Amino acid sequence: MNQKEIKNYIGTIAVLAVFIALAVSVVLLIVAGTSVFNRLSYQNENSYDKRTISRFIANKIDSADKIEDIFVQTYGDTSAVGIRQNYSTGEYITIIYCCDGYLRELFLPENAVVELRSGEKIIKCSELNPDMNNGLLTIDVVLSSDEHFRLIYDVSGGNLK
Amino acid sequence: MNDRNVLTLIEQTIAVFILALAAAICLKVFAYSSELSNETERISDAYVLASNASESIKYASGDFDRVAQITGWTKKEDSLAFSENGLDVTITKESESEYLGCASVCVLSDNEEIISFDVMYQR
Numbered sequence: 257m258n259q260k261e262i263k264n265y266i267g268t269i270a271v272l273a274v275f276i277a278l279a280v281s282v283v284l285l286i287v288a289g290t291s292v293f294n295r296l297s298y299q300n301e302n303s304y305d306k307r308t309i310s311r312f313i314a315n316k317i318d319s320a321d322k323i324e325d326i327f328v329q330t331y332g333d334t335s336a337v338g339i340r341q342n343y344s345t346g347e348y349i350t351i352i353y354c355c356d357g358y359l360r361e362l363f364l365p366e367n368a369v370v371e372l373r374s375g376e377k378i379i380k381c382s383e384l385n386p387d388m389n390n391g392l393l394t395i396d397v398v399l400s401s402d403e404h405f406r407l408i409y410d411v412s413g414g415n416l417k
Numbered sequence: 418m419n420d421r422n423v424l425t426l427i428e429q430t431i432a433v434f435i436l437a438l439a440a441a442i443c444l445k446v447f448a449y450s451s452e453l454s455n456e457t458e459r460i461s462d463a464y465v466l467a468s469n470a471s472e473s474i475k476y477a478s479g480d481f482d483r484v485a486q487i488t489g490w491t492k493k494e495d496s497l498a499f500s501e502n503g504l505d506v507t508i509t510k511e512s513e514s515e516y517l518g519c520a521s522v523c524v525l526s527d528n529e530e531i532i533s534f535d536v537m538y539q540r
Contacts, residue, residue, distance in 0.1 A: 267422035274429040278436060285440045292447040299454045303461035310465055392476050392487065405462075408469040408488075410476035 298401065305399050308379050309359060310407050313337065313395065316352060316361075323413035328388040331370045337386045337395065340366065351375075354384035357400060462502045463524040463531040470497075470508050470522045471536040479510065479518040479538045504531070516540055 316339055320326050325340040329351070336353035347366040352359065353375070360375030383398035391412025398404050477483040485492040490499040497508040504526050511519040518540050523533040 264422070267426070271422055271425045271429060274426060274433060278429060278433050281433065281436050281440060285436075285443060288447060289443065292451055296450055296454045299458045303458050306461050306465055310468065314468075392473075405465055406469065407465065408472045408476075410472045412476055 302399060302401055302403055305379055305381070305401075306397075306405060309381060309397055309399075312359070312378060313352060313407060314409065316350065317393070317409055317411060323391070323411050326388075326393065326411045328386045328393070331372060334372055335384070335386050337384075337393070352378075352384070354381050357382060359384060459504065459526050460531060463504055463526070466501055466504055466506050467522050467524050467532045467534070470506055471534075474508060474520050474522075474536050475538045478540055479513065479520060481508075481510070484508075511535060513540065 316337075317326055320339045321341065327338045327340070329336055329338050331351075331353070334353050334355060336351040338349050338351045341348045341350065348363060349366050350361060350363045351370070352361050353372065354360070355372045355375060357380060358377040359379050359381040360372070361378055362370065362372070362375035364370065380400040381397065382400055382402065383396070385396040387394050387396075388411070391410070393409040393411045395407040395409075396404065397407060473484045473488055477487065481492050481495070481497050484490065484497055488499070490497050495510045499506050504524055507523045507525070509521050509523070511521050513519070516539065518538050520536050520538070521533065522536055524531045
């Protein structure tokens with residue numbers, strides 16, 4: 257290999273090296289961007305789900321006419337928070353529960369057969385485990401991302417039993 | 418090195434330089450949005466914890482011993498404290514009259530206040 261060929265060879269290698277550096281940088285930038293975007297979406301969705309679920313349940317509880325109208329009941333394997341409402345046409349209940357990966361709400365006459373799948377979908381949610389103890393309603397929620405959190409509501413009406 | 422190679426090398430060096438500049442700007446934006454998202458998540462968690470704290474105080478009519486018994490939070494003299502998801506929640510008794518009481522709920526993250534408000538309860 258003569259001097260000129262060696263120079264050409266080194267030149268080609270240098271160009272290739274810079275090109276590879278460029279390609280690697282672009283790939284790294286895209287990977288970093290994707291990972292950040294993925295994490296942001298995950299965090300934002302979790303925050304949104306938490307706020308929505310906690311406010312939704314709080315609003316429903318606040319809308320109860322009497323504190324005694326709020327109850328926890330189990331339908332099959334599913335526990336639900338219920339709110340009893342009295343209309344001129346009779347007694348109705350609104351139940352809030354988790355079924356098929358969704359937080360659902362179902363409004364029906366008190367004595368009607370509860371068909372959990374017919375509830376209106378509110379937001380994605382894996383589990384909702386309510387527990388009522390002497391007027392303290394605690395609800396353990398598992399989001400679709402498997403994150404757990406607990407909600408506490410005072411439904412004693414200021415009268416501890 | 419022939420002239421064509423030199424030209425290509427200069428071209429690519431300029432491209433790498435522009436890309437580095439764009440990458441620096443992008444990374445700064447990524448870091449900022451990540452920080453913003455963490456902040457949103459912290460506020461969201463803080464909101465849920467503060468809400469739970471206030472509901473528990475109202476439920477127990479300001480009886481911190483009872484709240485500690487129900488929730489397992491730590492009672493220290495006239496305050497209650499607990500930590501969750503990297504957030505520190507402190508509930509302090511502010512005042513009490515015959516019928517009403519007031520407690521302040523404060524949520525901190527790395528000693529920085531996120532949420533603080535007063536809760537009124539019936540005694």
